[in-house]
Amino acid sequence: MPGIRINIRPEGEATTKSSKLNKLFKRLYREKELWFIAAFAIVWIAIFAYYPMYGIIYGFFNYVPGKKLSECEFVGLKYFIEFFKLPDVWLIIRNTLVISTLNLTIGFIAPIILALLFNELNNITFKRIVQTISYLPHFVSWVVVASIIFSMLGNEGVVNDMLIRFGFIDKPIGFLGEGKYFWGLLTAANIWKGVGWSSIIYVSAIARIDQELYQAGAVDGLGRLGMAWHITLPGIRPTILLLFILGIGGILNAGFEQQLLLGSPTTREYHEVIDTYVYRYGIQMGRYSFATAVGFMKSFIGLALVIVTNKMSKKLTDMSII
Amino acid sequence: MKKLLCIFLMLLLLATLGGCGGNTAVGNSSGVETGETGDQEGNEEEVLHVNEFGWEVPKETITITYYAGYDDPAEAEKYAEPMAKFYKEKFNVEFKKIVYNVDMVERLNLMLASNDYPEVITWMPDDMAERFIMQGKAIELTPYLEKYGHNITRRLGKYLNLLKTDDGKLYKLPVGWGQNPNVAGWDFAVRYDLWKKAGLPIYKTPEEYYETLKKLMQMYPTNANGEKVYALSDNSQGANLYGAMLGAYGFKNGFKVDEKTGEFTHWINTDEGLEIARYINRFIREGMMDPDFLNNKFEDWQAKVMNERVIGNIGTWWHVWVAGHEAWGQQEGENYNIEKRFMNVTVKAPGVEEHTLLGSNFIGTSRVIMTDKCTQPENVMKWWNWECSELGTMITAFGPPGPENVWDIVDGKWMFKDSTFDNARKNEVFHAVVEKWGGKAYWMVTSGGLLEHPNIDPRVTRVSTYDFWPIKEDGSFLDPGVNICWQYTDGKSWDSTLFTVTFKPDDPITTVKQTIDDTLPSEWAKIIMSKTDAELEANFMAAREKLNSLGLHDLEKFYADSYKANVEKFNQLCN
Numbered sequence: 059m060p061g062i063r064i065n066i067r068p069e070g071e072a073t074t075k076s077s078k079l080n081k082l083f084k085r086l087y088r089e090k091e092l093w094f095i096a097a098f099a100i101v102w103i104a105i106f107a108y109y110p111m112y113g114i115i116y117g118f119f120n121y122v123p124g125k126k127l128s129e130c131e132f133v134g135l136k137y138f139i140e141f142f143k144l145p146d147v148w149l150i151i152r153n154t155l156v157i158s159t160l161n162l163t164i165g166f167i168a169p170i171i172l173a174l175l176f177n178e179l180n181n182i183t184f185k186r187i188v189q190t191i192s193y194l195p196h197f198v199s200w201v202v203v204a205s206i207i208f209s210m211l212g213n214e215g216v217v218n219d220m221l222i223r224f225g226f227i228d229k230p231i232g233f234l235g236e237g238k239y240f241w242g243l244l245t246a247a248n249i250w251k252g253v254g255w256s257s258i259i260y261v262s263a264i265a266r267i268d269q270e271l272y273q274a275g276a277v278d279g280l281g282r283l284g285m286a287w288h289i290t291l292p293g294i295r296p297t298i299l300l301l302f303i304l305g306i307g308g309i310l311n312a313g314f315e316q317q318l319l320l321g322s323p324t325t326r327e328y329h330e331v332i333d334t335y336v337y338r339y340g341i342q343m344g345r346y347s348f349a350t351a352v353g354f355m356k357s358f359i360g361l362a363l364v365i366v367t368n369k370m371s372k373k374l375t376d377m378s379i380i
Numbered sequence: 381m382k383k384l385l386c387i388f389l390m391l392l393l394l395a396t397l398g399g400c401g402g403n404t405a406v407g408n409s410s411g412v413e414t415g416e417t418g419d420q421e422g423n424e425e426e427v428l429h430v431n432e433f434g435w436e437v438p439k440e441t442i443t444i445t446y447y448a449g450y451d452d453p454a455e456a457e458k459y460a461e462p463m464a465k466f467y468k469e470k471f472n473v474e475f476k477k478i479v480y481n482v483d484m485v486e487r488l489n490l491m492l493a494s495n496d497y498p499e500v501i502t503w504m505p506d507d508m509a510e511r512f513i514m515q516g517k518a519i520e521l522t523p524y525l526e527k528y529g530h531n532i533t534r535r536l537g538k539y540l541n542l543l544k545t546d547d548g549k550l551y552k553l554p555v556g557w558g559q560n561p562n563v564a565g566w567d568f569a570v571r572y573d574l575w576k577k578a579g580l581p582i583y584k585t586p587e588e589y590y591e592t593l594k595k596l597m598q599m600y601p602t603n604a605n606g607e608k609v610y611a612l613s614d615n616s617q618g619a620n621l622y623g624a625m626l627g628a629y630g631f632k633n634g635f636k637v638d639e640k641t642g643e644f645t646h647w648i649n650t651d652e653g654l655e656i657a658r659y660i661n662r663f664i665r666e667g668m669m670d671p672d673f674l675n676n677k678f679e680d681w682q683a684k685v686m687n688e689r690v691i692g693n694i695g696t697w698w699h700v701w702v703a704g705h706e707a708w709g710q711q712e713g714e715n716y717n718i719e720k721r722f723m724n725v726t727v728k729a730p731g732v733e734e735h736t737l738l739g740s741n742f743i744g745t746s747r748v749i750m751t752d753k754c755t756q757p758e759n760v761m762k763w764w765n766w767e768c769s770e771l772g773t774m775i776t777a778f779g780p781p782g783p784e785n786v787w788d789i790v791d792g793k794w795m796f797k798d799s800t801f802d803n804a805r806k807n808e809v810f811h812a813v814v815e816k817w818g819g820k821a822y823w824m825v826t827s828g829g830l831l832e833h834p835n836i837d838p839r840v841t842r843v844s845t846y847d848f849w850p851i852k853e854d855g856s857f858l859d860p861g862v863n864i865c866w867q868y869t870d871g872k873s874w875d876s877t878l879f880t881v882t883f884k885p886d887d888p889i890t891t892v893k894q895t896i897d898d899t900l901p902s903e904w905a906k907i908i909m910s911k912t913d914a915e916l917e918a919n920f921m922a923a924r925e926k927l928n929s930l931g932l933h934d935l936e937k938f939y940a941d942s943y944k945a946n947v948e949k950f951n952q953l954c955n
Contacts (some may be wrong), residue, residue, distance in 0.1 A: 122886065124492035124515045145895060145930050208680070213671035231819050234675045235909075322674050323617045323901035324909065339894060344489040344511070 059267035123344055137351035144339075146330065154331040160245040162305050169254045170298065173260030174286050177187040189261070192254025200353035203251060204319035209235065211243070234320070244316055244329070259301065269295035273374055299371055303379050306367045307360040332356065428472070428489075432789075433775065435471050435689075435766050442759045443474045445490070446500035446824060447599050451479035463818030466780040475822050484508075492517070493648040499754035501744075502555050502824045506882045507890075509552040516553040516747040524761035525550065531768040535827065540741050542951055553764070558680060558829015561844040564697035564724040565738030565869040566624035571691045572723040572864055574600060580724065582868055586628055586659055589727055593692045603688040612663055613670035613690045615681035615726065617901050618908065622647070622696035625656040627737035629729045633879050635939060643897035644940040647902070652729075654917065660694075660908045661916050672720070674905055682707070684887055697724045697869075705861060706807060718861050719903065725868040733806055738873040746826045765826045770833040773826045776847035779817030786813055787837075795837045801850045803859040812846070819847065878946040881939055889938050892931035901931060 070204050108335040117138070120131040141147060141270060172192065179185040202368070218230040233239045267290060275285045291298075312331040321329035331350065340349025365380075372378035384476075387718050428624055429435040451701070456479045467473045478498060480487050488508045491497035492515070501512070512518045512811065523531060532553065533540065539557070541701045544550050572595050587590035601710035615618055629652045635644040647653040661668040670684060684690050685703040693700045705721035721754050728735045748764075750757055766772045774794055775781065783788045786809050787796045800809045828845045840848040850858035855864050883890040903923035910916035 076586070120886075122511075122515070123489045124495065124517060125510070144897075208675065208677075212675065230671060232671070235672075323905040324674055326898070326902035338898070339891065341486060342483070343890065343894065344485065344508075346493070 061093060076170055077083070113350060114354050116352050120345060123346065139347045140348065140357055141352050141355070144335075146335075149327060149331055150330050150335050153328060154312040156241055156309055157244060157331060160241060160310045161248055162309065164245055165249050165252070166302065166305060169248045169256035169266035170260055170294075172253050172257040173264060173294075174290060176257065176287075177264050182185050186297070188264075189254070189257075192257065194254070195251045198251065200251075200315040200319050203247060204316075206245060207243070207320060222260045232324075235322060235324045237325045240321070240325045240328040244313070244320065247316065247320070248313070259297060263294040263297040264290055285322060295375075296377055299375065299377050300379055303364055303367045303371060309362040309363060310356040310359060351380075381667055384640055386607060402413060407755050417677050421856055431470055433470065433771055434769060436762070437470075437472050437673050438534075438759075439472075441468070441472050441474055441478065442756070442763070444500060444756075444760055444763060445476040445478070445675055446485075446502055447478045448824075449484040450481065452481055453479050453663070458613070459815055462816070462823035463728060463779060463821045466818070467822070470780075475764065477822060488512075488792055491591065497751055497753065499756075500748065500750055500760060500824065502748035504747050504749070506552075506745050506747050506880075509749050510882055510884055511748055512751065513545075513551045514682075517752050519752055519754060519757060521757075521761070522552045523756050527759060528761040529765045529768075531765045531772075532825070535744075535768055538950065539646065539873055542880065546949075546951070548612045549896075552747040552749050553825055555610075555746045555748045555825050556828030557742055557744050557822070558827035558831070559742060560738065560740035560849070561830040561842045562697070562873075563842070563866045564726075564869045565601040565873070566620075566627035567693060567695060567697040567700070567724045567737070568624065568628070568727040569693040569695075569697070569700045569722040570596070570723050571688075571721040572721050573717065575723065576719065584727060585730055586625065586727055589692070589725075590662065593668065594666075595664075596691050596888070600691065604644065605687070607689055609689050609691060610670040610684075611692050612694060613674070613684055615676045615678045615699075616695065617662075617674055618904055619768040619901060621660050621701075621908075622656055622904060624696075624737070625659065627654065628727045628732070628735055628898040630732045630734055630736050632736055632874070633739075633876060633939075635936065637943075642940055644936045644943070645938050646927075648903075648920075648927055648932070649936075654920050655729075657904075657907045657916060657920055658913070661910060664908060665692075667912070669866060669899055681866075686711070693722060697865075700724075701865070705865075710807070711802070719864065720863060721865060721870065726870045726872075734872075734873050734874065738871065739876040740873040742829070742875070742877040743880060744828070744897065745880070767824060767826045770835070772834075773831055773845060776823050776826050776832075777819055778813050779819040780885060785817050788860035793837065794833075794835050794836060796848060796850075800860060801839070803861065806859070873912070878937075879943055880946065881942040887932060889931075892935055895930050896927055896932055896935060899927060903927065 068259060077131055117125070118132060118134060119127060120133045121127065123132060144150075176189060179188065208215070212218070213230040213232065213235075215233075216229075217233070222226045222230065225273050231239075233243060267365070271289045271293070272285055280288060310332055312333070314331075314333045314337070317329045317334050321334075336349050336352045339345060340352065367376045367378050393817060399523045419636075426438055426440075428439050431437050441783055449633070456477065456715060460477065464475065476498075483862065484503070485505060485508060488497075488501070488511075492511065497517075501509075502637050504512075510520065521529075536554070536557065539554075543552055543554065568583070568586075570583075570589075570592060570820075578599055580592050580595060580694055581588075597657060603609055612621075615756075616623075624863060626647055631647055634647055636647065636650050639643055647656070660669075671691065672680065676684075681690075681699075682703040685700065700722035704739070705718075707715075708720055709716045726735060726737060736823060750760055765778065767776055771794070774787070778787050778873065779785050781794070783797075785797075786800045787794060788797070799805065800818050814821075823845065826845065831843045836843055837848075837856075839853045840847045849862070852858050857866070884894055900923075903919075903926060905917060907923055909920045910919050
């Protein structure tokens with residue numbers, strides 16, 4: 059039949075594909091118990107994590123609550139561009155990146171150090187008590203944390219009072235009122251609140267390290283520091299990498315409640331981050347398209363960073379999460 | 381003879397029927413002429429009778445579902461119980477009031493997005509009402525208002541015009557409207573006992589106020605616990621400080637208004653703005669301001685006031701009222717000295733003709749609409765109309781009248797109970813109205829402002845949905861403490877109604893306003909925290925430049941245009 063091209067699949071290719079499918083089904087059947095257990099989680103993720111993603115489309119329309127999407131004007135990348143045209147956009151991005159980076163560096167290392175310190179405690183009862191105490195701040199709400207910070211660091215707070223009494227300063231330092239202290243204050247508060255909780259995963263990773271390695275290390279003359287450096291840290295390296303790569307994905311999530319509760323007009327130039335800004339200009343003003351666009355952009359950048367970091371990790375350390 | 385008798389009886393019957401069809405204005409034992417002049421056709425079938433409160437009790441229960449904004453749902457239901465019972469029994473009306481403890485604007489947007497909202501929405505911001513109207517989700521009220529809403533038209537009068545669309549349609553009504561019943565607004569307060577003891581003259585200008593506070597601070601540098609005393613503090617991140625100062629300088633809603641040219645100038649673009657900044661900065665630089673004033677939450681500030689660490693206030697009157705003598709009165713009980721309180725004083729900058737410390741926006745900023753889900757607009761309007769009657773307002777505000785409640789109807793007069801005149805129990809009464817009697821539980825549309833009616837107890841004044849003030853025969857307040865507080869407050873308010881501005885969500889000017897609102901507090905903080913005069917001026921000019929670059933001039937023009945449009949609408953539709 060002239061003019062008509064018929065694609066005839068080579069027999070060999072069809073056979074290969076069918077055998078691959080067969081293999082897959084066989085594997086599924088073999089692992090049926092595992093898939094059954096995982097099914098609930100997969101369904102949950104599909105419903106609550108993937109299904110809502112259709113909402114991303116709202117970021118490309120001038121969506122007015124109450125109207126059907128089909129009645130709303132398609133605006134393409136308008137809201138993405140609008141975000142970068144905002145008067146304080148670079149200030150907001152700077153604050154977000156600085157706060158995130160501080161959390162991802164100092165805030166990331168702190169629980170590892172704490173886990174290493176826990177590992178050095180020999181008295182099991184004492185170790186458990188200290189660990190439990192360290193988890194407690196995680197359960198304290200930011201509202202309470204903020205009021206503790208205010209009473210500690212206010213002009214008439216405990217810290218200023220002590221500094222004046224010991225003669226270090228003549229008049230109180232405005233820890234809460236001066237922007238230059240805000241990033242440090244926030245990082246310290248984040249660490250205090252999360253260090254114990256975040257250390258759990260490292261403590262459990264340390265517990266899985268073969269004890270014989272420590273015995274061998276002792277025979278080779280390693281001290282406590284040497285063991286931590288040469289045995290414990292390499293032992294938990296995959297966990298550290300995994301959490302770091304995942305943490306990179308959240309680099310544009312610099313916090314929300316903390317900024318709202320601890321910030322004041324004098325610190326605005328240091329505390330305003332993408333999330334607080336989008337909350338006011340997107341959610342509170344009913345500009346859902348703008349909020350969606352910025353949220354999508356944040357997630358997209360986060361995902362891209364995770365992929366890049368993962369690739370780098372694979373190249374440099376031969377370890378990756380994907 | 382029989383024929384004559386028959387004709388006579390027929391004529392008598394006709395005359396009787398004719399008499400029935402005459403004036404149907406309704407009178408009742410409560411002494412209120414509710415004047416139900418609406419459509420009476422077929423009413424006999426639907427209405428049982430007119431109750432003593434002027435409401436035509438329907439045969440079938442009317443149920444109105446409405447969303448009323450932010451509140452604790454469980455608490456709201458609990459407090460509403462007495463009113464719910466009263467309205468069911470006496471009015472045959474039931475309410476399904478919906479409240480959520482989340483921000484109303486957020487919730488309304490979600491309602492719009494999900495198309496799930498009730499038949500009536502009240503206490504919504506004007507811009508949200510506009511959003512519903514723009515999308516055809518609010519119904520036109522004019523036909524129902526004309527038929528059933530005479531109390532609303534009577535009491536709102538020409539102000540209704542401001543709520544109409546350009547083509548004269550009406551979709552929204554105000555709620556909590558009316559003339560401001562307060563004596564004081566923005567405030568320059570001082571601790572009265574300390575001021576009196578010092579024998580200082582009364583201050584009338586900001587400068588004199590500064591001098592007064594300075595002298596008092598020198599006389600009382602510490603409180604009884606040895607803690608430092610400050611002239612001023614704040615809990616509004618500095619906003620109250622310029623808010624009150626702008627009132628003393630005669631600014632209107634933060635703008636200098638040139639009535640001749642119709643020009644609006646934001647205070648940051650004026651010399652007065654710089655003067656105000658210098659004035660506040662002096663308190664800070666001289667150590668007269670609480671150093672935590674930008675970080676204080678209300679509770680922190682209240683604790684300082686209660687611990688007698690603050691002797692003045694530039695802000696609003698009720699702040700020092702609540703944190704001052706009300707708190708001390710409760711704390712100290714019988715030992716409380718009536719003179720230990722803040723005195724609110726009217727202060728005016730030199731050369732300023734009229735201060736604007738006390739504003740009165742007749743239509744306010746909260747609205748009520750009937751949505752397109754409303755299947756009984758007639759019933760809702762009838763209810764709204766009853767609620768807007770003066771007696772309806774009284775019941776809405778203070779709960780069912782009766783010997784147990786704080787008020788009752790006695791010989792047609794709306795009398796407050798003698799016990800409510802006990803100054804010491806004022807706060808208790810105030811809370812009991814809400815918590816025990818369901819006052820304000822079902823407040824959908826009526827006024828929140830000054831309520832005037834010949835039936836109101838003559839022993840009180842400035843009655844509103846929120847409050848009432850017992851007075852003596854000479855017109856002074858019964859509570860001598862209140863007379864102390866307001867002896868130097870002139871109580872003059874300016875009508876800010878025509879300055880009402882609606883910011884529509886999709887309008888770019890709304891984003892400009894938000895940006896200015898966000899930036900101004902941090903710039904203001906930077907200005908007033910300056911360490912030298914030169915630094916202050918530089919910071920002020922930098923703030924001016926920054927805010928103008930963010931679109932402040934556009935905002936000024938928008939305010940001016942809105943005012944002009946309001947004036948035109950107000951006048952045109954009135955003629």
